[in-house]
Amino acid sequence: MLKVNNIDVYYGDVQALWDISFEVKEGEIVALLGSNGAGKTTTLNTISGLLRPRKGNIEFLGQELTKLPAHKMASLGIAHVPEARKLFPEMTVKENLLMGSLMPEAKARREESMERVFTIFPILKERAWQAAGTLSGGESQMLAVGRGIMACPKLMMMDEPSLGLAPFLVDEEFKVIERINREGITILLVEQNVAHALKACTRAYVLEIGRITLQGKGEKLLHDKHIEEAYLGI
Amino acid sequence: MKKVKLGLLLGLVVVLVAAFALPGCAPEVAPPEEEEEEEVPTGPIKIGINFPLTGAKANFGTMDWLSIQLAYAKFGVEEVGGRPIRFVIEDNRGDPATAKSAFEKLATLDEADVVLGGYTSSCGVVQAAAANDLKVPFLICNSSKDAITMEGWEWVFSGARVPASHYGDNMWPMIDEVLMPGGVSKVALFYEMTDWGTSSAEALRANFEARGIELVYDEPYDSDAIDLKPMLAAVKAAKPDMIMAVSYLMDASLIARQAGELRLNVLCFMGQAGGYTMPEFVVNAGENANYILTTALWSPFAPWEGELAGVKWTNQEYYEGYLGSYGAEPDYHGAQGFAQWMICLDALLRIDAAGETINRETIREALTETKLMTTMGLIEHKDWCDDMGHCYTNQGLPVTYVTQWQNLVQEWVWPVEAKSADYIFPVPKWEER
Amino acid sequence: MALFGQTIICGFLMGGVYAVIAIGMTLILGVMKIINIGHGHLMMVAMYVCFALFTSLGLHPYIAMFVAMPCLFGIGYLLQRYSIHRVRFVDTILPQTQVLLTLAIGLVFVEIIRVIFKSDFRSVYTPFSSKCLYIGDMSISLPQLISFGIAMAFVAGLHILLTRTDFGRSIRATAQDLDAAKYMGVDALRVSSLTFGLGMALAAAGGALLLPIFYLFPDIGVPFTIKALIITILGGAGSTVGALSGGLVFGMAESLGAVYWAPGYKDVVGFVIFLLVLLFMPGGLKTVIKR
Numbered sequence: 001m002l003k004v005n006n007i008d009v010y011y012g013d014v015q016a017l018w019d020i021s022f023e024v025k026e027g028e029i030v031a032l033l034g035s036n037g038a039g040k041t042t043t044l045n046t047i048s049g050l051l052r053p054r055k056g057n058i059e060f061l062g063q064e065l066t067k068l069p070a071h072k073m074a075s076l077g078i079a080h081v082p083e084a085r086k087l088f089p090e091m092t093v094k095e096n097l098l099m100g101s102l103m104p105e106a107k108a109r110r111e112e113s114m115e116r117v118f119t120i121f122p123i124l125k126e127r128a129w130q131a132a133g134t135l136s137g138g139e140s141q142m143l144a145v146g147r148g149i150m151a152c153p154k155l156m157m158m159d160e161p162s163l164g165l166a167p168f169l170v171d172e173e174f175k176v177i178e179r180i181n182r183e184g185i186t187i188l189l190v191e192q193n194v195a196h197a198l199k200a201c202t203r204a205y206v207l208e209i210g211r212i213t214l215q216g217k218g219e220k221l222l223h224d225k226h227i228e229e230a231y232l233g234i
Numbered sequence: 235m236k237k238v239k240l241g242l243l244l245g246l247v248v249v250l251v252a253a254f255a256l257p258g259c260a261p262e263v264a265p266p267e268e269e270e271e272e273e274v275p276t277g278p279i280k281i282g283i284n285f286p287l288t289g290a291k292a293n294f295g296t297m298d299w300l301s302i303q304l305a306y307a308k309f310g311v312e313e314v315g316g317r318p319i320r321f322v323i324e325d326n327r328g329d330p331a332t333a334k335s336a337f338e339k340l341a342t343l344d345e346a347d348v349v350l351g352g353y354t355s356s357c358g359v360v361q362a363a364a365a366n367d368l369k370v371p372f373l374i375c376n377s378s379k380d381a382i383t384m385e386g387w388e389w390v391f392s393g394a395r396v397p398a399s400h401y402g403d404n405m406w407p408m409i410d411e412v413l414m415p416g417g418v419s420k421v422a423l424f425y426e427m428t429d430w431g432t433s434s435a436e437a438l439r440a441n442f443e444a445r446g447i448e449l450v451y452d453e454p455y456d457s458d459a460i461d462l463k464p465m466l467a468a469v470k471a472a473k474p475d476m477i478m479a480v481s482y483l484m485d486a487s488l489i490a491r492q493a494g495e496l497r498l499n500v501l502c503f504m505g506q507a508g509g510y511t512m513p514e515f516v517v518n519a520g521e522n523a524n525y526i527l528t529t530a531l532w533s534p535f536a537p538w539e540g541e542l543a544g545v546k547w548t549n550q551e552y553y554e555g556y557l558g559s560y561g562a563e564p565d566y567h568g569a570q571g572f573a574q575w576m577i578c579l580d581a582l583l584r585i586d587a588a589g590e591t592i593n594r595e596t597i598r599e600a601l602t603e604t605k606l607m608t609t610m611g612l613i614e615h616k617d618w619c620d621d622m623g624h625c626y627t628n629q630g631l632p633v634t635y636v637t638q639w640q641n642l643v644q645e646w647v648w649p650v651e652a653k654s655a656d657y658i659f660p661v662p663k664w665e666e667r
Numbered sequence: 668m669a670l671f672g673q674t675i676i677c678g679f680l681m682g683g684v685y686a687v688i689a690i691g692m693t694l695i696l697g698v699m700k701i702i703n704i705g706h707g708h709l710m711m712v713a714m715y716v717c718f719a720l721f722t723s724l725g726l727h728p729y730i731a732m733f734v735a736m737p738c739l740f741g742i743g744y745l746l747q748r749y750s751i752h753r754v755r756f757v758d759t760i761l762p763q764t765q766v767l768l769t770l771a772i773g774l775v776f777v778e779i780i781r782v783i784f785k786s787d788f789r790s791v792y793t794p795f796s797s798k799c800l801y802i803g804d805m806s807i808s809l810p811q812l813i814s815f816g817i818a819m820a821f822v823a824g825l826h827i828l829l830t831r832t833d834f835g836r837s838i839r840a841t842a843q844d845l846d847a848a849k850y851m852g853v854d855a856l857r858v859s860s861l862t863f864g865l866g867m868a869l870a871a872a873g874g875a876l877l878l879p880i881f882y883l884f885p886d887i888g889v890p891f892t893i894k895a896l897i898i899t900i901l902g903g904a905g906s907t908v909g910a911l912s913g914g915l916v917f918g919m920a921e922s923l924g925a926v927y928w929a930p931g932y933k934d935v936v937g938f939v940i941f942l943l944v945l946l947f948m949p950g951g952l953k954t955v956i957k958r
Contacts, residue, residue, distance in 0.1 A: 048850065074852025086847035088840045095830075099840050099851050102833055151851075290886045292786040427931040455930035458890055460881055461681045463808075464925035467673040484788045484882045491792075495799045495806050496673070518790045518882060522797060 001026045001186055002047070002155055007056030009039075009046050016042045017210045019056070024155065029177065029187045031197040031218065033231070034207035040190040041083055043207070044157050047188075048073055048080050060155070075103045079153035083160045083190075085144040089133030093124055096132050096143055100150030109152055117146040120176060138169045145176060149185075156180065157188045162196065174200050194231040198222045278320040279313075279582065279592055282340035284333060284351030284361060285375075291328025294567045295353050298375050299323075301564060301571030302350065304555055309543045311579055315586040322346055326357060333357035334364055341368040348373065348581075348597050350574055352395065353567070355379035355429040362390040371598045375574050376567050379429045383629040391601045392629040394573035394610035398430050399437030399622060401507045402529045404634040406441060408648045408657075414445065416659055418475045418501055422451035424465065425480035425506075431457075434480045434506050440622060442478075450474050457485045463492045475501045483509035487518035494522040494664055501660040507531055507634075513563040516642050523639040525661035530635040532566035532610060533646045535654050540607040542576055543583060549609050566610075573608035580606050602628060669804035674926045675919065676807055682918020683815035686822060688873035688891055689898035690910040691866030697842035697905020698862040699747070701765045705773025706870055706895050707888030712776050713739045713871030714883050715784055721791045721878075728791055729817065732875035736868040743867030746772060748860040773888065781885040790882040814876035821872050825865075826907045838862050842905045870895075890934075897941045903951025912952050916940075 002024040009017040017039050024030045032040050045051045047058055049070035058065040060076055073080070079100070088096050097117060101110045118125040121142040127135065132143060141161060148156050161177065162170045174196050181187050191197035198204055198218045206214035206227070214221065221227050283302070286295035312319055322344045324336035333351070340346040341364070348371040352358040358377025365372030366387040373391050374382065378398040383390060409418070421442055425431035431454060442449055450472040455465050462485065469477065477500050481489055486509030493503070503526045509515055510528035534553035541547070552572050556564040581600035582592060590596050604615040613630035620626075636648035638657055645655035688710060695703045713735040720731035750772070754764045798809040829835035840848040841858045849855060873891075894917065902913030917940065924936035944951060 050846065050849070069854075070849040071852050071854045074850065080850040082847060082850060086844050086850070088843040088847065090843055091836065091839060095836055095839075098833070099836055099848075102837065102852050107833070147851075288781070288786075290786055290884065293788075424930070453930050455925075456933045459925070459930070459933050460877070460890075461677055461922070462925075462930070463677045464674050464922040465930035467670050467677070468926045468930075471670040484790070484884075487790065487882065491797055492808075494797050495808050497801075497806065514788060518788070518792055520792050520794065520797065 001061060002188065003059040004043070004047070005056050005058070007046060007053035007058065009042055009051055009053050011042075011051075015210065017046070017053075020207075020210075020212055021056075022205045022212065022215070024186060024188050026154075026186055027181075027184075028202040029181050029189060029200055031189045031191055031201035031204040032207060033191055033194050033197060033204055035192065035231070037209075038207040039210040040207055041159055042210075044080065044082075044159050044188075044190055047078070047157065074151060077151075077154035079148040079151040079156045081144050081148040081156060081158045081161065083163065085140045087132040087135075087140055087143055087147075089131065091132055092129050093132055093135070093143055094128045096147055097124075097150050100147035101152070103151065106150060106152045110150070113150045113152060117149050120149070120179065121146055137164050138166070141165060141169075141173065142176075145180075149180065153185060155186045155188060157190070159190045160192060161189070162191065162193045170196060194227065195222075198227075278318040280344060280346045281319060281321050281578065282337075282344065282346030282349035282351070282370075283321050283323045284326055284336050284340060284349055284357075285353050286328035286357070287323070287325040289327035289329070291354055294376065295328065297564060297568045298353050298571035298574070300560055301552075301556065301568040302575045304552070304559060305572045305575035305579075308547060308552075308555065309545050309576075309579055311543045311583070314582045315592055317592065319582075326351075328354055328357060330356045330360045334360040337361050337364040337370075337372075338368065341365075341370045346370060347592065347594055348578060350375065350578060352377040352382075352393070355382070355398075358382050359429075362387055365389045370594055371601055373574055373578055373601070375570050378433075380433045380624055383626045384624055386627050388602075388627065389598060390628060391577075391604070391615055392613075392626070393577050394570045394608055394613050394630065394632055396531050396632055396634065397624070397626065397629065398433040399624065400620070400631060401434060401531065401634060402438060402441075403631075404649060405504065405529045405636050408636050409445070412657065412659060413476065413502060414447070416501060418447065420448045420450045420472075420474045421476045421478050422469045422472055422474035422500075423449055423478045424451065424453050424455055424469065426457035426482055426485060427454040428457065428482075430508070431480045437622060438478055438480075438506070455485075457482055459485070461492075462488050463496060466492050466496050466498055470496055470498045477503045478506065479503070479510070480506040481509045483512050483514055484518065486510050486512075486515055490515075490519035490522040490526060497664040499663045502527055503661070504528065504636075507566070511637065511644070512565050513644075516639060516644070521642065521667070523642065524667070525639065525658060527636055527638045527647070527657070527659075530566065530637045530644075530646070531632060532569040533635050533637070533652060533654075535646050536611065536633070536635070536652055538607060538609060538611055542580060542606075552609050569609040573610045573613065576608045577601070577604055577606055577613060580604065604630070670926065672802075673805045674922050676805060678919035678922030679915060680808070680811040680815045680918075681922065682915035683818040683822075684811075684873055684876050684914075685894055685898055685918050686911045686914025687818040687876065688870055689895040689902070689914050690822060690825060690907055691869035691873075692892075692895040693899045693902060693904055693906060693910045694838070694862055694869075695866040696899055698838055699751075699765070699859050701751075701763070701769065702896060702899075703863075703866065704766055704770040704892060705776070705888075706769075706866075707890070707892035708773030708776050709739060709742065709867050709888070710870040710874040710891055711883070711885065711888040712742070712780060713867075714874040714878055714887070715780050716871075717875045717878050718784075718789055718791060718883055727793070728875045728878040729813070732872055735871045735875055739871035740864040740868040742864075744860045744864035747863035748856065751863070752856060752859065773892075777885050777888065784885065786885060788882055788884045791878050793879070796879050808880065810879045814880065818873070818876055821869060822907060822911050825869070829907060834861075838865075839905070893934075894937065897937045899951075900941060901944050901951055903953030906951070906953040909951050909953030916952070 004022050007020050034040050101107050162173050201218040204218050204221050205212050285299050286292050326333035326336045350373050351361045352374035353376045355377045362382050366389045373393045374395045380397045380399050383392050425435040451469050505528035507529050511530045516523045536549050539548040585592050585596045585600050610632040615628040617627050637644050638647045646653050647657035692706050716735040717728040717731040720726040751765050754768050799806040837853045898913040898917050902909030920936050921933050
C-alpha cells in the first residue's frame with residue numbers, strides 16, 4: 001500500500017534521514033520504532049508532504065507522493081494523527097471532528113463516522129461542545145485519533161499516540177489502535193514505547209540516527225537481543 | 235538658458251585670450267566687455283512656484299497656481315526690462331519638509347528671483363523661514379498662521395493673505411450692531427486643532443470676552459473625526475445663543491449636517507471662513523447649509539477694479555474667467571493667487587520703470603512699497619501692530635466680509651455696502667425649516 | 668441625561684460600522700499572521716467604487732456595496748495569491764516583509780485613485796442622509812441606524828460562515844494551527860487568499876456604510892487602518908465576537924471621550940485603549956468573553 005524507497009531528507013543542509021526504505025501492506029499495523037531524535041517524525045512529515053526528500057520516492061497505492069502538496073494527502077486517503085495532537089484549541093470537540101472529514105468521501109459519511117468515533121470514545125460525546133483546548137491529555141489524544149477516523153482513511157499514520165499518557169491509558173490506546181485496524185484501517189505507527197508497539201504490530205522497523213537498522217515481525221523483534229538491551233532495558 | 239551661459243563664457247574666454255595676445259589693445263577692449271557682463275541680464279526673470287500640486291492638499295494648491303496663470307495671461311506681460319518671465323515649478327505635495335527643500339532648490343540651484351508659495355500654514359512657515367535665511371523675496375498666497383509675518387523677516391511678504399486672527403475683522407461690527415442687540419450673550423466656540431484653528435480661536439476668544447459675551451463651550455476638535463455628534467451634543471447641552479465655529483471643508487459639512495440632525499437650535503451659527511465659505515460646502519452639507527453665517531475673505535461681488543500694466547481688470551471678471559477656463563468656481567484661495575501675481579508683477583514693473591536691474595534685492599525693496607488694488611482689495615505691505623499685541627512685518631490687510639447661505643446660495647450680507655442680500659437673523663429653528 | 672443618552676447612541680452606531688471594518692483585519696491577522704496596513708486604503712478604493720456608481724448610475728451606496736464587495740474580494744484574493752504570499756519566500760533583510768508589502772500596495776492604490784478622482788473631497792449626499800428619528804431630545808440618524816443594521820447582519824453572517832460551514836471552519840483551523848489544517852487536507856494558500864478577499868470585502872462593506880454619513884478623499888484610509896488595528900488588538904486576533912465587542916467599546920469610548928473629556932483628543936482615547944490592552948489584557952476582549 002505505502003512504499004518508501006531509499007529516501008534522503010535534509011533540514012536545510014543537515015541530513016536527517018539516510019536511505020530509508022520500508023513498506024506498509026494493506027491491513028497491517030507497521031511500527032516505526034526508535035528513540036527520541038531518530039528521525040521517526042521526520043519520516044512521517046516527509047510522507048505527509050511537509051518535507052521533501054532529496055533522493056528516493058514514496059508511493060501510495062501506486063501513486064507518486066513526493067510531488068504532491070501536503071493538503072492533497074488527505075484526499076488520497078492518508079490521515080495523519082500528529083505528534084502533540086495538534087488539535088484546533090479554540091474549536092469545539094465536534095468542530096475538530098468535522099475538520100477531520102473535509103474530503104468529499106469522508107464528508108458523505110460524516111454522520112456515520114461521528115457515531116463511530118463516539119462509540120469508540122464515549123467521553124468525546126459528553127465533551128462535544130467543549131473547546132478542544134480545555135480537554136485533558138487523554139481526551140486530547142482520543143480527539144486526535146477520532147479526528148483521524150473521521151477522514152475514513154485507508155492509511156492512518158499515528159505519531160507517538162501514547163506520549164504523555166498515564167500507564168492505564170496507554171493500554172487503552174493500544175486497544176483502540178488494534179480495534180481501528182480490525183475495522184479496516186491500515187496503520188503506520190511511530191512509537192517510543194517499544195514494548196507496547198511490538199506487541200501490537202504486525203511488522204516493525206527500527207530507526208537509529210536516521211537509518212533503518214532492524215526490521216522484522218513484531219513478535220520476533222520483541223525477543224531480539226539488541227532491542228532488549230537498547231529499548232526494553234532487560 | 236544654458237546657451238546664454240555658454241555664450242557668455244566663450245565671450246569671456248575670447249576676451250581673456252585677446253587680453254594676453256594683444257597687450258596693446260587690451261585696455262580698450264576689456265572695459266566695455268566687463269561693463270556688458272554686469273549690464274547684460276543673466277537670462278530670464280525666474281519666478282519660483284512652490285505649491286502642493288499633487289497629494290492631499292492639491293485642490294487648493296492647484297487653484298492657487300491656476301489663478302496665478304490666469305493673472306499672467308490676463309495682464310499679458312511676458313517680459314520685463316527685456317528679460318522674459320519664466321516660472322520654475324516645484325510641487326511640495328503639501329509636506330512642510332518637501333516645501334522647505336523645494337524652496338532651497340529654487341533659491342540655490344534655480345536661482346529664482348522671487349518665490350510664490352504659501353499654501354497651508356505649515357508649509358508657509360518653513361518657506362518663510364527659508365526665504366529669510368537664503369535672502370530670497372517670498373510672497374505668501376494663503377498661509378494664515380499669524381506668526382509667519384510676526385518674526386520681523388524682511389524677505390517675507392504677506393501678499394493678499396490674511397492673518398488668521400483677522401479673518402473675522404468685519405464680523406465684529408455685525409456682532410455689535412446686529413447680533414448682540416438681537417439677544418446673543420452666550421457663545422459656544424469650537425475650532426479644529428490646527429495652527430489656523432487655534433490662532434483664530436485665540437483672537438475670537440479675546441474679542442468675545444472684551445464684549446462681555448460668555449463662552450459656554452470652548453474646545454478644539456479633531457478635524458478628521460468621523461462623528462462630530464458627540465461634540466455637538468455637548469454644545470447643545472451648554473445652551474448657547476450663538477455658535478462660532480472654525481472648520482475646514484469636510485468637517486464644516488459634517489458639522490452642518492449633524493447640527494441639523496441634533497436640532498441644535500441657536501440664534502445664529504457663525505463660521506470662520508475656511509470650509510464654510512467654499513462652494514463644496516453647500517454640495518456636501520445640502521440644505522443644512524442654509525442660514526449659516528460665515529466670515530469671508532473674498533466676495534465675487536466686491537467692487538474691486540483697477541488697471542495694471544495698461545490692462546483694466548475687475549474682481550467679477552476674475553471670478554468669471556476662472557469659472558470659464560476651469561469649469562469650477564474659485565474661492566478666496568484663488569483670488570489670493572490672482573492677487574499674488576498682480577503684486578509680483580507690479581513690483582517688477584516698478585523696478586523696471588525706475589530703470590533699475592531686476593534682482594532679489596530690488597524686488598525686496600519694491601515689495602516693501604507695494605500699494606496695489608487687487609482682487610482682495612487694497613494691499614499695502616506695512617509694519618503694524620494690532621490691539622492683541624501682534625506686530626506684523628510687510629503685512630497687508632484685505633477687507634473681510636460676512637456671508638450667509640440662503641436657499642443654497644452664498645449671499646454677501648455684511649458690510650451692508652457690499653451686500654448681495656439682507657441678512658436673516660435670528661435664524662429659524664431646524665424643526666420649522 | 669439627554670446628553671449621555673445621545674453620546675451612547677452615537678458611539679454605539681459608529682462602533683457597529685467600525686466593527687465591520689475591523690473584522691476583516693482581525694480575520695487576516697488570524698489566518699495570515701500579518702497586520703494588513705493597507706486595510707484602510709483598500710476600504711477607500713471600495714468607497715470610490717461606490718461613489719463612482721452613485722455619480723454615474725445613481726446607485727445608493729447600500730446597493731453599490733454589492734458591487735464593491737465582489738470587486739474588493741477579487742482584489743484581495745489576487746493580491747494574497749500572487750503577491751503577498753510569494754514574498755514569504757523572498758530573502759530580505761527587512762523584517763515583516765509581508766506587512767510592508769501591504770502598506771506599499773495600499774499606497775499604490777491611493778495614488779491610482781488620486782490620478783483618477785483627484786484629491787478633491789467627495790461625498791454622497793442625498794436628502795435621506797440627514798433623516799433622523801427623535802426620542803425626546805435625542806436624535807438617531809436614520810442612515811447610521813441602517814448602516815448599523817447592515818453591519819450587524821454582516822457580522823452575524825460572517826459568524827455563521829465561520830462556525831457552521833466547512834469553509835469557515837477551515838479558516839479558523841488554519842488560523843489556529845497551520846500544519847494541522849494541512850493534515851486535514853486544507854489548502855492553506857487557497858484559504859488564505861479567500862480570507863484576504865473576504866477581509867477586503869468586509870472592509871468594502873464598512874466603507875460603503877460610511878459613505879452616506881461621511882465623506883471621501885484618497886487619503887481617508889490611514890485613520891481607519893489605525894482604528895481597525897486598535898479594535899483588533901482590543902478584541903483579540905481572529906475573533907468575530909471580539910471584533911464586534913471591540914468595535915462597540917471603541918466607538919463608545921471615542922464618543923464618551925469627545926463629550927466628557929475633549930473632542931480634540933479622540934485619537935488619544937484610542938491610543939490609551941491600545942496601550943492599556945497591550946499591557947494588561949494582551950489577549951484582548953476575546954479572552955475575557957471566553958472565560
